[in-house]
Amino acid sequence: MSRMNGSLSLEGLVKRFGGTQVVHGVSFDVADGEFVVFVGPSGCGKSTLLRMICGLETVSEGEVRIGGERVNDLPAARRGLALVFQSYALYPHMTVYQNMAFGLENLGMPKAEIAQRVGEAARMLRLDEYLQRKPTALSGGQRQRVAIGRAIVREPRIFLFDEPLSNLDAELRVGMRTELADLHRRLGTTMIYVTHDQVEAMTMADKIVVLRAGRVEQVGPPLELYNHPCNRFVAGFIGSPQMNFLEGRVAAGDGPGLAVEIPGFGVLRTNAAAHGLAPGGAVSIGIRPEHVRAGHEGDNDLTGAVAGVEQLGGLSYVRLADPNITIQIPGQTRLAAGEATPVHFPIDALHVFDADGMTVPAIS
Amino acid sequence: MASLGRLLTATRGRGKLDWTDWASYLYLGLGTLLMLGPVLWLALSSLKSPSGLIEFPPTLLPQEQVRAAVPNYPNPLPLYRITKGDHAGQTLAEVRKIGLQATMVDPAAPETLIRVPIDDRSKIMRLHAAWDNYTDLLKKFDFGRYLWNSVFITTVATIITLLLNSMAAFALSKYKFAGREPVFLMMLATLMIPPTIILVPNYLIAAVLGLTDNPWGVIWPAVATPTGVFLLRQYMLTLPDDLLEAARMDNASEWRIYWRIVLPLSKPALAVLAIFSVMWRWNEFLWPMVVLGRNETFTLPLALNSFQGELTTQWNYLLAMTVVTLVPVTVIFALLQRHITQGIASAGVK
Numbered sequence: 001m002s003r004m005n006g007s008l009s010l011e012g013l014v015k016r017f018g019g020t021q022v023v024h025g026v027s028f029d030v031a032d033g034e035f036v037v038f039v040g041p042s043g044c045g046k047s048t049l050l051r052m053i054c055g056l057e058t059v060s061e062g063e064v065r066i067g068g069e070r071v072n073d074l075p076a077a078r079r080g081l082a083l084v085f086q087s088y089a090l091y092p093h094m095t096v097y098q099n100m101a102f103g104l105e106n107l108g109m110p111k112a113e114i115a116q117r118v119g120e121a122a123r124m125l126r127l128d129e130y131l132q133r134k135p136t137a138l139s140g141g142q143r144q145r146v147a148i149g150r151a152i153v154r155e156p157r158i159f160l161f162d163e164p165l166s167n168l169d170a171e172l173r174v175g176m177r178t179e180l181a182d183l184h185r186r187l188g189t190t191m192i193y194v195t196h197d198q199v200e201a202m203t204m205a206d207k208i209v210v211l212r213a214g215r216v217e218q219v220g221p222p223l224e225l226y227n228h229p230c231n232r233f234v235a236g237f238i239g240s241p242q243m244n245f246l247e248g249r250v251a252a253g254d255g256p257g258l259a260v261e262i263p264g265f266g267v268l269r270t271n272a273a274a275h276g277l278a279p280g281g282a283v284s285i286g287i288r289p290e291h292v293r294a295g296h297e298g299d300n301d302l303t304g305a306v307a308g309v310e311q312l313g314g315l316s317y318v319r320l321a322d323p324n325i326t327i328q329i330p331g332q333t334r335l336a337a338g339e340a341t342p343v344h345f346p347i348d349a350l351h352v353f354d355a356d357g358m359t360v361p362a363i364s
Numbered sequence: 365m366a367s368l369g370r371l372l373t374a375t376r377g378r379g380k381l382d383w384t385d386w387a388s389y390l391y392l393g394l395g396t397l398l399m400l401g402p403v404l405w406l407a408l409s410s411l412k413s414p415s416g417l418i419e420f421p422p423t424l425l426p427q428e429q430v431r432a433a434v435p436n437y438p439n440p441l442p443l444y445r446i447t448k449g450d451h452a453g454q455t456l457a458e459v460r461k462i463g464l465q466a467t468m469v470d471p472a473a474p475e476t477l478i479r480v481p482i483d484d485r486s487k488i489m490r491l492h493a494a495w496d497n498y499t500d501l502l503k504k505f506d507f508g509r510y511l512w513n514s515v516f517i518t519t520v521a522t523i524i525t526l527l528l529n530s531m532a533a534f535a536l537s538k539y540k541f542a543g544r545e546p547v548f549l550m551m552l553a554t555l556m557i558p559p560t561i562i563l564v565p566n567y568l569i570a571a572v573l574g575l576t577d578n579p580w581g582v583i584w585p586a587v588a589t590p591t592g593v594f595l596l597r598q599y600m601l602t603l604p605d606d607l608l609e610a611a612r613m614d615n616a617s618e619w620r621i622y623w624r625i626v627l628p629l630s631k632p633a634l635a636v637l638a639i640f641s642v643m644w645r646w647n648e649f650l651w652p653m654v655v656l657g658r659n660e661t662f663t664l665p666l667a668l669n670s671f672q673g674e675l676t677t678q679w680n681y682l683l684a685m686t687v688v689t690l691v692p693v694t695v696i697f698a699l700l701q702r703h704i705t706q707g708i709a710s711a712g713v714k
Contacts, residue, residue: 107615
């Protein structure tokens with residue numbers, strides 16, 4: 001079966017509700033077959049963006065193009081998309097079969113073809129036994145699969161998921177994550193997935209779109225966002241536990257890189273380019289917990305007091321007070337609260353952000 | 365059946381009867397008597413003959429005096445048991461009664477007339493159900509026609525009521541449009557206008573439209589009910605918008621969403637409105653009386669009313685017809701009552 005082009009491009013998308021603007025000129029492209037995740041804190045406009053793409057919300061300004069064709073004025077049903085709702089939105093008075101068949105019936109498809117498509121989707125999602133049940137007689141994971149099945153049978157150009165896993169318990173969520181990734185591999189259809197959970201974003205996405213307050217902060221593959229966040233928000237949002245931040249000032253350094261003075265802890269050397277930053281200007285340093293090393297190495301060293309320890313068995317998180325940071329230690333640790341512990345910040349693991357929170361580029 | 369038994373013997377304590385059990389059962393018993401008593405009396409009385417109805421003291425069960433055929437007398441004569449005097453203990457038949465003296469005969473020896481003071485005898489009664497109250501209704505009066513008129517008006521009006529009100533409720537609960545609240549408030553405000561006030565204007569309109577003496581004259585003014593719209597709207601507000609959006613994504617037209625999603629899911633509220641509408645239309649009296657002038661267009665309540673003449677009232681037929689009138693509403697209520705309690709509970713209205 002030939003699949004229709006499932007590429008998507010947004011251009012200067014704006015959404016206003018009455019006088020309040022919630023989406024401010026969002027533009028990016030999604031290639032056919034990509035798995036894209038919109039991630040951001042709640043209220044960042046990611047669901048609104050999704051609803052504008054699928055046509056449940058009108059576009060105030062800008063353009064939505066699917067497969068190269070402008071769809072702003074096309075009703076939701078004609079866009080060839082399928083949306084999986086956070087609440088699943090299964091029709092409670094219909095059986096699983098009827099739920100999956102409803103959309104096809106509306107298209108006037110012959111009964112035999114409907115039965116065939118629903119049967120196929122049910123097999124793929126292991127729902128064969130439940131076809132005659134009502135949604136209320138299903139578990140959360142099964143309902144989720146029915147919702148996905150309802151999307152699959154329509155053979156859409158793009159799948160849209162609106163926080164589909166947030167109503168499941170932690171264990172099921174991990175399972176469904178792999179299932180969705182498998183599904184994407186098998187179908188090869190473009191998928192757009194909205195979540196506030198950066199772990200879901202990191203594990204599933206080909207490309208992540210980080211949103212904040214109706215604006216795109218950064219678009220890129222998961223590891224690029226992780227390794228090279230373009231600003232302090234993305235740096236803090238991607239990665240768990242969060243990146244550590246220390247406020248400081250530009251110091252008069254002697255090396256090629258920017259030197260940052262952390263009040264009370266001395267000067268840290270970085271790889272960031274110093275030009276354009278006046279000595280004494282406010283900057284901040286960021287370092288991920290797993291990049292902090294225990295022990296002093298003669299340079300970029302600090303000493304902090306242990307405030308708490310979380311042992312996960314395979315690795316341990318140590319919270320320090322003064323400076324207020326978390327460090328990750330492989331394996332188990334003997335450190336206890338109150339002990340002073342020396343730490344080292346490797347120079348190439350340091351991120352520097354200027355007073356506006358933008359990343360200061362490294363020396364090329 | 366077992367659950368009914370359990371229900372009727374439920375107690376608060378284990379085994380022993382608590383004082384609250386006594387109080388509850390007393391209260392419930394009294395309530396049952398008050399509610400059910402008149403209905404039972406009505407049903408039993410509807411089986412009494414005209415003479416049984418005016419019997420004093422009144423009896424609960426339908427009874428009639430025993431009559432016996434006596435030779436030489438063309439009609440069967442009523443039988444009495446003599447309680448005092450020469451003939452005490454004998455069973456005699458009454459020939460005639462003049463003042464305080466009755467002329468009676470012994471059915472075994474019909475030749476001798478016996479005079480008995482009326483205080484010295486008592487009637488011999490037997491249980492007898494006068495089913496002809498019901499069968500006569502069907503023969504003598506055009507009962508079938510009235511029943512059909514009532515059934516037609518009730519059914520058609522209820523169906524149209526459900527359709528129109530649910531459409532209005534759907535729009536008022538699920539679409540956002542300018543003026544939605546004012547329209548809704550205006551609809552509710554009509555509840556404040558007593559029906560008697562709009563009786564005359566309504567009639568004028570019905571007359572202009574040629575709806576008088578026509579069942580549609582009863583149906584059309586009744587189908588748009590603010591109560592119905594309110595009840596359904598409140599219920600539909602609880603249906604998640606996600607369902608409607610899912611249906612929209614599923615390529616369903618707005619009509620199809622209404623028909624396939626909203627209506628089936630509003631069943632409990634629709635059941636409540638259906639029973640209300642059936643009761644309203646079935647029992648409605650004033651408006652049909654104004655609009656329906658010709659006898660053959662009468663509904664049951666109007667026909668009932670016509671049994672009460674200015675000079676005489678045929679109570680036996682009136683009672684029988686009242687029972688027949690009650691039955692359909694009772695049956696519908698019994699069938700739908702589970703939905704009704706559910707619907708009332710979930711719609712949050714009384």
